[in-house]
Every structure is written in structure tokens, then in C-alpha cells.
Amino acid sequence: MILVIVGPTGVGKTKLSIELAKIYNGEIINADSMQVYKGLDVGTAKATLEERQNIKHHLLDIKEVWENYTVFDYQKDAREKIEEIKAKGKIPILVGGTGYYIKAALYDYDFLEENNQSNKYANLTIEKLNELLSKYELSINIDKNNKKRLIRLLEKLETGWEPEKKDYKLIYDDVYFIGLTTSRDKLYDIIDKRFEKMIIPLIDEVKPYFLKQIDSKALKTGIGYKELWPFFENKKTLVEVVKECQKNSRNYAKRQYTWFNNQMDINWFNVDYVNFNNTVKEVVEFIDNK
RNA sequence: GGAACCGUAGCCAAGUGGCUAAGGCGUGGGUCUGCAACACCCUGAUCACCAGUUCAAAUCUGGUCGGUUCCU
Secondary structure: OEEEEEOOOOOOHHHHHHHHHHHHOEEEEEOOOOOOEOOOOOOOOOOOHHHHOOOOEEOOOOEOOOOOOOHHHHHHHHHHHHHHHHHOOOEEEEEOOOHHHHHHHHEOOOOOOOOOOOOOOOOOOHHHHHHHHOOOOOOOOOOOOOHHHHHHHHHHHHOOOOOOOOOOOEOOOOEEEEEEEOOHHHHHHHHHHHHHHHHHHHHHHHHHHHHOOOOOHHHHHOOOOHHHHHHHOOOOOHHHHHHHHHHHHHHHHHHHHHHHHHHOOOEEEEOOOOOHHHHHHHHHHHHHHO
């Protein structure tokens, strides 16, 4: 059995995962693209040691902020951890909001080994990229304005890879997808309040990186991190920055719903914030009766 | 009580007689095989209301309602 806990940022995935780990003798595998980084704790809402309650957590803090980590790496790491945990006779519990990582780990996504790191397409215009792509006969739809994806597609085509529209299949048996949700209003309220509370400690967390002039993919893309730079440079006020972070988090939550609703078959549960045990009970019942 | 100005989508806002009323933000929906907390796509209005002028009005005239500023 493998348990997968998904949902938008802020719903309460972490809390549920720890309860389920206790009940089912499980170990947690992080499925959040930002929590793999060491030092990014406050902004990623990483579970504290205390919250982890001695439950073993994997793929947390495995990279330095300046390192790069992608789905490709995650797929390998997560699959390895799943085997490792199963071998011990325990239950792997994947928890996180990065749908793409989860899908790549659990479904038959076959990434090819690539070694070319040439950036030969980086400086081309979108028009030029489309022109290059028009030489291939493709059966899939392409985002003709999405430069990043166009470049990626060209690079892959060069390796001889052929794009196809396919239905991805799970590569494991007995996988339970549990989605945590609540009303949009409630979720946005949680997100806004959570940010107000975390902003001061967050500044303490991020300021050293700014002072050391460390710039990295993680710091440049993580919500709660990228927005802080203008504040440190005195180009924006704290209020402006907080509002921006809240908005970006809300938008992110919406995109997560889009993914989970359309890319995976999720069993959704409404969170009971007054008595979380009810939610745990409901989920346990679902798992036991299936 | 009087005068001036204003009233275009959830918000900001262009248009001041003539093709299907710009744009921005937000909101909602969506795409997805290597940066995924990424990137990209889609998304809305008979212009406060009524009457009139005109071939034609968000644009002109009159009235009503609402708002802002000023005067006594």
C-alpha cells in the first residue's frame, strides 16, 4: 500500500500525514518541490522537528539552496525511497503539493537520460522556435507562446524522442490518493493569515541569503522568497510585499486544484478545522474500507 | 439652499457622434515528459436611469437618482 496526500497549499496535508503515519506505521516522503531545500523552512511551511513526532521524513533538506533539482531527480529519489520503505515492511506516504512530481514518481513517465546542457535555443525568439518546430510532424498540441516548453520540446526531439498523447498508468498497486480540500474562501483566508504570521520569521530566514548575494533557482521561484528581494532593496514596502506573497500563494493554490482535478484521480475530503480528528477518522475509514 | 465636476465590467481606466466599447489588475477556468511555488493559454459590459435630437449616441440636449468639491 502507498498513501498519497495532496491538496492546495495551507489545507493541512502535513498534519494529516503525520497522523496517518502513526496509524499505519508509515514513513513520509516529501512531494514538495521547495521543501527539498535545506534552509527554506518558514516559507515552505516545512514541518518542524516537533511536529514530525519522530516519524521518519524523507527527501526533505536534501539539497542546498543553490543546487538544482528537477522532476527527473525527484522521480528517481522518490521511487528509491518507496522501495526502501516497503522493504522495511512499512507504508510509504507521499505528501506534498507538487502534482507533477507525484505524477512522475507514481506513473509510467519515462524520462530519458540527457547530458547535453547546451543552451543553443535560449536566445532564439518564439517565432524562430516555432519555425524550427514546424519542421517536425507533431501529433500533439503545442503551446506556441510558451518559450520554455518550446525549447524543451526541441531538445527532446533532437534525441529522437517522439511525443505522444498517452494515458499514464500507475506503476504501483494499491495506491490511495487522498485530497484535502475546503471552500475557496476558507482556504484563501488561511493563506492570508498564515502569511501575516510568518512574515517576520521569514525575513530572518531570507535576509542572510540577500546579504550574501546568493541567488538561486529556489530563491528566485519560491513564493515568499522571490518577492522579498525588492523589500530588502528598499524598492517596496513590507505591506506591498506581503500582499504580493498572499496573492501568489492564492494563485498557486488555484493552479494546484487544476492539476489535481485533471491529472489524477483523487478522493477528496473536506477538512474539519474545528475537530481535525474527524477528518483523520474519515480518511482512515476510506482507506480501511477499500 | 446654490454652483461646479463626475457616474464605462469586482477594481483602475481609454474612448467625447459612426466598424462586433481599448488596456491593466483582480477573479474564474484550463494546458503540462526535465526550472512545475515554473511557464503558457482562455475568461467578462448593450457605458447610472428615463426621455429627446440624429440615418447613427457611452459620446449632444433635458430630467431623475447617486457621488465629490466649493459657496452662503
